[in-house]
Amino acid sequence: MMEVPLFLRGIIVITGKNMRLYYTKPPVLMFGLLFPLFMFFAFFVGRHLDLSTFFPAFLAMMLFFTASSVGPLITPWEKREKTYERLLSYPVTQDSIILGDVAAGAVFGIGISVLVWIASNFFIVVGVTNWVLFSLAFLLGTLSCATLGALLASPASDSPPNVMIFSNLIRFPLIFISGIFVPLQQMQGWGLTLAYCSPLTYMVDLFNAAMSGRSVFSPLTDCSVLIVVSVGFIVAARFIQKRNMMKGM
């Protein structure tokens, strides 16, 4: 594998390009930043809830939205602007492009969420009981959300609005079934079954474990699920995008 350094370099350059171009695009700001903040105000503020209890879930939601909002935009945008083929003729492969998109989403997600976490410390007491789990929650949470973003970019469309609508149709329901607004402990029946199916549930649970010590699953389960899901998303994104490419540019 003489090509590994070349492969890594391609990913880094693509990530840098994505960061420069897409972090400030309106759909990313809208659905990545403003939306989770609105949700926060709509559901938590003024409801006399104990904010500290819900804060881990809110942080997970913030990370979820930021990290998964960049990915869906990039490929459709580049296909529409006709820069995609040009990009692919550089020493990169479709894999480098997918991983570069994942990396850009991950950096965005971690960056914003860490800022939000730091800022929150000025207003409420949000302790961290286990720093290792807290780091893992950030890393694995970002990874799974950013890979989901890349997967959501896979439909063969060169229309960013359509792909954004599609990706929001997938993303919004997730936040209602993943133990963010209603803690998992209080869920039952169908709701609970759905919650078990949502990767976001395990991320919320991991944040809970790290910040309050109260979790439903063991952290090992949470981490394993997030890793498996991330790999699954990547493999699926790769498969779909390769298949689209066989049909033509």
Add this chain to the structure above:
Amino acid sequence: MDAIRAEHLKKAFATVTAVNDVSIAVKEGEIFGFLGPNGAGKTTTIRLVTGVLTPDTGTVHINGIDIHRHPLDAKMQMGVIPESSTVYGDMTAEQNLHMSGKMYGMPRALRDERIDEILLRMGLSEKRHTLVRTFSKGMKQRVNIACAIIHRPRVLFLDEPTSGLDVQSRRLVIETIQDMNEQGSTIFLTTHNIEEANTLCQTVCIINKGKIVAQDSPERLKKMFDTTQSVEVSFDRPVGRDLLSGEGILRAEPCGDKWRLYTDNPDQVLKYLIGRAERESIGITSLATSGPSLEEAFIQITECT
């Protein structure tokens, strides 16, 4: 070793076979012209050869490197200017060039130096900090080309690089191709502009409906049609080849509902045809002669296949 070697490439889309058993060998240092009408399969071929698309069957080697097995190493050797794909409009000319240089692993100092040189060469020095989005088509194409040659590629692919450009940009593009070639780069150029192929290329390959139909130097291609003229004739009923193998006819090819007869002596062929038709009471429904140019050669080749 050939700079570009493609063997038995085939690529089918849902409704058409865009490239059908195409083999190409381009010698190092050559300017190779890939000529064909719209929809002939030029762009698809270039996408296959540059590793953007994967062929259904067939292999591609760039300087001996298999593009399927080692896509990154192979792509390092080349610069590509796609037909309809372009650089980033939301970056400045200079940012685009830096990104491109990084892709090819050029260190910062080398990039800075080369970017100054290239922007000057392309007449873009004053616009280096302007967003490419605001550029005219010709200027965008110049940035596009600058990005593809920043690392002095050994093989340069250009897909109809001059189509739709203003005169000034067009000239600049052609000069750049010649410059790059003089500095040792192999050039693979697709075009449907025959004059361009004629003046630039050492070898011209003509593709039509996904198949290669002729390949030679422009001079020889032209000569083949300069010495050989043709007579186009159609009859009121089907005729056999034996009728068309008479005096002065070098070659007879069916072409739609007509026959095209190649000859050095049209006069002799006309007299023969008229005499023979009269004797066998076959009606001649049309009859025409043509004295070809390279353009004529191109049209004839592509119409008849």
